[in-house]
Amino acid sequence: MIRRLAILGVGLIGGSLALALKRTALVETVVGYGRGRDNLELALRQGVIDALADTPETAVAGAELAVLAVPVGSMPWLMQRIAPVLAPDAVLTDVGSTKQDVVAAAEAHLGPRLARFVPGHPIAGAEASGVAAAHADLFRGKEVILTPLPHTDPLALERVQAMWQGCGAQVLRMPPALHDRIFAAVSHLPHLAAFALMDELAGRDEAELYFRHAGSGFRDFTRIAGSHPEMWRDIALANRAALVAELDAYIARLRVMRELVAAGDGEALMQLLTRASRARRLWTQHWVQDRPK
Amino acid sequence: MIRRLAILGVGLIGGSLALALKRTALVETVVGYGRGRDNLELALRQGVIDALADTPETAVAGAELAVLAVPVGSMPWLMQRIAPVLAPDAVLTDVGSTKQDVVAAAEAHLGPRLARFVPGHPIAGAEASGVAAAHADLFRGKEVILTPLPHTDPLALERVQAMWQGCGAQVLRMPPALHDRIFAAVSHLPHLAAFALMDELAGRDEAELYFRHAGSGFRDFTRIAGSHPEMWRDIALANRAALVAELDAYIARLRVMRELVAAGDGEALMQLLTRASRARRLWTQHWVQDRPK
Numbered sequence: 384m385i386r387r388l389a390i391l392g393v394g395l396i397g398g399s400l401a402l403a404l405k406r407t408a409l410v411e412t413v414v415g416y417g418r419g420r421d422n423l424e425l426a427l428r429q430g431v432i433d434a435l436a437d438t439p440e441t442a443v444a445g446a447e448l449a450v451l452a453v454p455v456g457s458m459p460w461l462m463q464r465i466a467p468v469l470a471p472d473a474v475l476t477d478v479g480s481t482k483q484d485v486v487a488a489a490e491a492h493l494g495p496r497l498a499r500f501v502p503g504h505p506i507a508g509a510e511a512s513g514v515a516a517a518h519a520d521l522f523r524g525k526e527v528i529l530t531p532l533p534h535t536d537p538l539a540l541e542r543v544q545a546m547w548q549g550c551g552a553q554v555l556r557m558p559p560a561l562h563d564r565i566f567a568a569v570s571h572l573p574h575l576a577a578f579a580l581m582d583e584l585a586g587r588d589e590a591e592l593y594f595r596h597a598g599s600g601f602r603d604f605t606r607i608a609g610s611h612p613e614m615w616r617d618i619a620l621a622n623r624a625a626l627v628a629e630l631d632a633y634i635a636r637l638r639v640m641r642e643l644v645a646a647g648d649g650e651a652l653m654q655l656l657t658r659a660s661r662a663r664r665l666w667t668q669h670w671v672q673d674r675p676k
Numbered sequence: 677m678i679r680r681l682a683i684l685g686v687g688l689i690g691g692s693l694a695l696a697l698k699r700t701a702l703v704e705t706v707v708g709y710g711r712g713r714d715n716l717e718l719a720l721r722q723g724v725i726d727a728l729a730d731t732p733e734t735a736v737a738g739a740e741l742a743v744l745a746v747p748v749g750s751m752p753w754l755m756q757r758i759a760p761v762l763a764p765d766a767v768l769t770d771v772g773s774t775k776q777d778v779v780a781a782a783e784a785h786l787g788p789r790l791a792r793f794v795p796g797h798p799i800a801g802a803e804a805s806g807v808a809a810a811h812a813d814l815f816r817g818k819e820v821i822l823t824p825l826p827h828t829d830p831l832a833l834e835r836v837q838a839m840w841q842g843c844g845a846q847v848l849r850m851p852p853a854l855h856d857r858i859f860a861a862v863s864h865l866p867h868l869a870a871f872a873l874m875d876e877l878a879g880r881d882e883a884e885l886y887f888r889h890a891g892s893g894f895r896d897f898t899r900i901a902g903s904h905p906e907m908w909r910d911i912a913l914a915n916r917a918a919l920v921a922e923l924d925a926y927i928a929r930l931r932v933m934r935e936l937v938a939a940g941d942g943e944a945l946m947q948l949l950t951r952a953s954r955a956r957r958l959w960t961q962h963w964v965q966d967r968p969k
Contacts, residue, residue: 507892508892526891565885565889569887569889569891570891570893575930575933575937576869576873578952579952580865580869583925584862590955596858596862597862598862598863599801600801600866601863601866604869604897604899606893608952608956612950612953619945623937623940626937630934633876634931636873640923644916653906656909659870659878659901659905660901660905662874
């Protein structure tokens with residue numbers, strides 16, 4: 384049981400976490416802090432948080448557990464602000480989609496509180512953002528990856544793990560660098576690729592004509608292009624090296640495809656499409672069916 | 677009322693069309709022809725078709741309306757086979773995802789039957805293929821685009837339009853070249869881009885590790901990579917010029933993004949992501965809400 388939980392950034396992820404923990408009675412009081420006053424007041428009215436803090440410092444004062452649920456670019460500033468006021472036994476965690484940069488910020492700013500910081504990343508999201516999109520089931524059946532450091536306090540790690548398990552999530556651990564490499568490929572790249580297609584078409588004179596006829600394939604391919612721009616700018620910059628490598632690999636693969644189409648090489652194209660289609664079906668069978676959506 | 681309907685290619689689209697027309701009692705007897713004997717026999721057992729033809733010729737003999745629902749690369753061959761046996765007043769249509777190549781095939785092979793050929797394209801699909809995936813509601817609320825030629829018989833056009841309206845679809849008309857340009861951008865390109873990502877990751881030594889952690893964003897982005905390889909090879913080759921232009925534009929846009937990320941240009945990246953995200957939200961509001969899924 385967490386007597387006082389501080390959520391810094393009460394958006395889709397922070398709000399859903401608060402709702403999930405409240406439902407299972409794993410938390411007594413949730414204090415929220417965030418930049419958007421309207422969003423925070425909505426969170427209070429909807430019972431997502433019990434109290435509203437005007438500063439990060441007042442949010443974490445007296446909190447047993449504090450969760451940083453802001454875009455990763457805002458983590459260093461927040462850590463700097465709260466480090467001096469965190470209780471010595473308070474546990475701190477984050478939900479950032481990149482881990483090496485968040486770990487570096489923690490090392491730079493948390494000082495003696497570093498050992499009780501547990502870097503984390505719930506693999507859950509939606510194209511909607513803000514507390515209005517939050518729901519208690521967001522993490523049910525999803526993965527949460529923790530990337531503890533060699534000196535991370537095992538009790539702090541246990542506590543954060545228990546928090547996510549209480550939300551119905553499955554908790555895994557891996558090193559920050561491996562995390563960032565994997566998610567550059569399976570998450571950060573597809574997001575940028577979806578944003579790129581949307582931007583390409585939206586910038587055309589005939590954009591309306593194109594959009595008018597786009598169907599369900601386009602809808603699903605571009606769903607994640609509706610995601611929070613600031614959050615994704617921060618992720619792209621934070622995971623820059625891995626993401627640039629993924630963009631290069633993807634562009635190279637698209638160029639191969641382009642050459643096959645231009646040359647009318649039906650046989651090689653058929654091989655490529657067959658490999659991809661088979662891989663997609665295998666993935667669906669192995670991974671998607673195990674996870675509630 | 678269509679007394680005898682011939683479906684050549686009883687897959688997702690052909691099978692769903694048969695089911696939709698049977699439900700509304702717009703058709704008396706459906707004769708099916710296709711390459712896969714197992715699939716055809718399943719269609720017969722499930723009542724999707726009433727009779728099974730061993731050749732395209734026997735399928736269309738005596739049919740008032742014949743629908744070509746095969747990958748576009750197989751259209752020329754099929755047209756050549758059936759042209760001599762089509763009744764003079766029979767109406768012929770197709771469901772191909774590209775229209776200029778199908779029109780060219782019709783002009784080359786249909787001879788005196790050309791005036792009663794109505795080129796069409798229902799904007800509906802799924803990553804599943806085969807008659808097992810067919811359902812009577814596939815076209816409800818969806819668009820069907822007809823691309824009649826100057827000399828297309830107005831009565832044939834009316835008949836095909838009525839058929840699709842009977843399935844709950846909304847019928848539009850446009851020239852074949854415009855059709856192919858629009859769908860290169862909003863359908864053919866996203867399909868190849870999804871196939872490309874799947875193929876890129878599946879080819880890696882650590883593919884399983886990547887796929888293991890892919891979440892719902894990846895799932896939706898790659899859904900269409902599960903589509904029928906032969907169908908998409910044919911589409912890519914049939915709409916080659918427009919698709920190569922779209923691939924070039926997309927690759928160029930990805931390169932811009934790659935440069936912004938590599939340079940750490942957060943401001944320009946934020947502008948791009950904001951434009952894309954806003955365009956996606958507008959599209960959702962304007963178009964998706966009007967359409968039953």
